[in-house]
Amino acid sequence: MEFSEKLGVSDRIVSRWESDGEQATLRMVNQAALDTLLAKADQDAQGRFIGILAADDIPTQAVIEPDEEQKLSGEYVKHPGDGKLMAHIPEGIFLSGEDDYPVWVDEFHIDTFPTTNADYARFCAATRHPVPDHWENGRCPRELYDHPVVHVTWRDANAYAAWAGKTLPTAEQWEKAARGTSGRVFPWGDQKTAAKCNVRETGVERTTSVSRYHSGVSPYGVYDMVGNVWEWLASPTVPGRYELRGSAFTSPLFRGIPSALNDADDTMHDDDTGFRCVIPMGHLVPSKR
DSSP: OHHHHHHTSOHHHHHHHHHHGGGOOOOHHHHHHHHHHHHHSOHHHHHHHHHHHHHTOOOOSTTSOTTHHHHHTTOEEEOTTTOOEEEEEOSEEEEETTTTEEEEEOOEEEESSOOBHHHHHHHHHHHOOOOOTTSBTTBOOGGGTTSBOOSOOHHHHHHHHHHHTOBOOOHHHHHHHHHTTTTOSBTTBSOOOGGGSBSGGGTOOSOOOTTOOGGGOOTTOOOOSSBSSEEEEEEEEETTEEEEESOOTTSOGGGGOTTOOEEEETTOOOTTEEOOOEEESOOOEEOOO
16 A cells, blocks of 8 residues: 555556566556655665575576576675776576577676766876766866766777776677576566666656666666666777667667667767776775675
8 A cells, every 4th residue: 555655546556566576567667666765765675686586597598507697796806996886797698699509708897877977087097097078167066976978989998997807898798798698688588678788768858866667677786788878898890990789869779779789980979878897806805885
């Protein structure tokens, strides 16, 4: 009763969602209300929510170890270079590409959130690297600190990664972190639910905070793997061009399917392209968050 009142829907609708489970179809306004409630919840509740999402992704293919994602997803560490939270991605096979071809990926950590304007500002201050052209008087507006940095070229992204002691993710690393091991279409499952991410159908028409879309996290608790901004990868397509994945607020939902390919010249920059970093398994500082 209390839960339905907070959402502004009837008890009958909530009961139907519960009975339909993963097959439930929510109106965008209801999904947005759920995201808002989750954003206001305490960190323990948010952590339990991410754990529940991860536990739903139990692999069905014989080539995958049965409890791998359920056991390991949601493990976060803090990187000593740039202080960002990183999610643990275990070694093993995942189903890759449109054909779900099995691919082995070694163990690694990936940034839980895309690189933000605040992250990038610290990098620029430490290295005197040029700031993005659109920052007013060379400074990012305070209200955009927790939005993903944009107007960064592949070369800019690679320079940040080197400064932080990280690398850009390969296509295989990025896709596994986004999809999990069992071939789900989107980070949250197979449902085409635009309200779980910042894409064209959502109607936001700009970047959003990197921690906004709690219900759209990947099986490993990684945010914004669909929508908000395209992300530069380490994988070249031809000399001077590199892969991009994940789509952006300017893109329709179908472009955000993690197996979908895109690329661009390494000097390209625009208002819907950013990045995140990875690091091989190593000595990192555990987070108390």
